[in-house]
Amino acid sequence: MLKHLIAAALLPALAAPAAALSRKQLQDVIVQCATCHGADGVSRTDEIPNLDGQHDRYLYNQLAAFRSGKRPHKQMRVMGRRLTDAEMWAIAEYYSALPPN
């Protein structure tokens, strides 16, 4: 019984990981990404990847890898360490939903 209750409580969180962020919270996070990757997901220089239309799962995995240091990148590690898991999902969903330019 208890097991079922816990599962029921966890399920919505797994199904919609980004729902935890308000629009304002999302904006505050995206502003930081936008300095290099653009709010539209189009990067400002040729060395920085475009993110618009990228797969959300790929983006989330990379953010997690930057935070853990598994994918080494000085700036992205600093950014990644400030992010919560919910924020990383929200960022991934935001950029993947943008139409590629």
Added chain:
Amino acid sequence: MEARVRGWILAGAGMAVALGCGGAGASDVRSVIVECAACHGDEGIAKDVEVPNLAGQRRLYLYKQLVAFRKNARKHKEMRVMSREMNDADMRAIAEYYSSLPPR
């Protein structure tokens, strides 16, 4: 008049050379791209959501990632294997190819 004709002939010859080189380079790229396409898709759109789309991605970014995979600075088992079979010209050609594809 004569000078203008000569000019057109020179321009035509130049174009033929440019097209010829482009064609040869493209066919070389094709043979390499086949291997990338298995995961990243023919048009640079990956079928698996854990695999990045490459269509329209930045050229220099793509090239640097390939170099990083080969050096193992960016760790990825499959990409390391793939990149070790590539020379520098292959990497540049791959980056050029995918960055020139229209994103979707």
